[in-house]
Amino acid sequence: MGRSWQGRDMEQDKGMDNIGAPLGTTTTTSADKLHLLVSEFRFLTEPIDRVKRLLSYATALAPLEDSARVPANRVTGCTTQVWLEIKKDELGRMRFKADSDSEISKGFCSCLIWTSTVLNRRK
Secondary structure (H helix, E strand, C coil): CCCCCCCCCHHHCECHHHCECHHHCCCCCHHHHHHHHHHHHHHCCCHHHHHHHHHHHHHHCCCCCHHHCCHHHECCCCCCCEEEEEEECCCCCEEEEEEECCHHHHHHHHHHHHHHCCCCCCC
């Protein structure tokens, strides 16, 4: 398995909402998360390592219930089947879940959900 630029494997870095956080971050802004994700993939110079990393993100994606696999949640225009469920939580934050019949697409979904999920720190 490829390694992040800090030398940590994906399995060490389980993040929020069951999606592995790259680099073991606690970053709270989507822009910062996107920057870290780009940095991680840039560090992996071999294409096979990038694919392996993307597949590791796919395994970190929280399961989508069968009841959410309805035409209304289907992403049209994709060659593979992709479903996206969007709900608001009790604090009014958007929460995303996704699934695909392609592990590569599932990895992309995982990355997108992780970058779009912002921590709400309350003490």
